[in-house]
Amino acid sequence: MRAGRLRHRVTLMRQGEGRDPLGAPTTDWAEVATVWAEVTGISAREFVASGGEQNQATYQILMRYRRGVDDTMRVEHRPPTGNGEVYEIVSALPDARRTQLTLMCKTVKS
Numbered sequence: 001m002r003a004g005r006l007r008h009r010v011t012l013m014r015q016g017e018g019r020d021p022l023g024a025p026t027t028d029w030a031e032v033a034t035v036w037a038e039v040t041g042i043s044a045r046e047f048v049a050s051g052g053e054q055n056q057a058t059y060q061i062l063m064r065y066r067r068g069v070d071d072t073m074r075v076e077h078r079p080p081t082g083n084g085e086v087y088e089i090v091s092a093l094p095d096a097r098r099t100q101l102t103l104m105c106k107t108v109k110s
Contacts, residue, residue: 006036008081010061014073029074037063039077059087061103065094075105 013029020026044057061075069092077085087105094101 003036005038006063008037008039008077010035010037010039010063010082011076011078012066012069012073013076032068032073033066035063035066037061039082057107059105059107061087061105063101063103065098065101069101069103074108075103 011034012032014032015027016030018026018028038061040060040062042058042060044055069089071089071091073089075087075089077083077087086108087103088108090104090106092101092103
């Protein structure tokens with residue numbers, strides 16, 4: 001894998017459980033790792049759901065292989081290389097030699 005392609009800084013996040021100041025259970029997203037990646041837009045679509053227009057974009061994120069990345073996680077693309085976009089991982093596809101990992105993702109509404 002050529003390092004020059006990996007020009008975006010992204011953060012892998014996993015949902016964890018914790019407690020708020022009053023002791024009530026909460027589910028927050030905790031950072032797992034910040035890595036270099038290539039973020040590419042694949043497609044976008046608009047549709048009507050729940051009585052309103054919705055849109056969704058599909059992205060491909062290419063990064064070096066990292067064990068433990070799965071579809072329960074999400075990716076945050078923060079500045080300076082991103083605008084704070086959040087992507088839900090649909091599938092994590094390693095290559096045959098386990099040198100790179102391709103994440104198929106979709107946008108998440110804030």
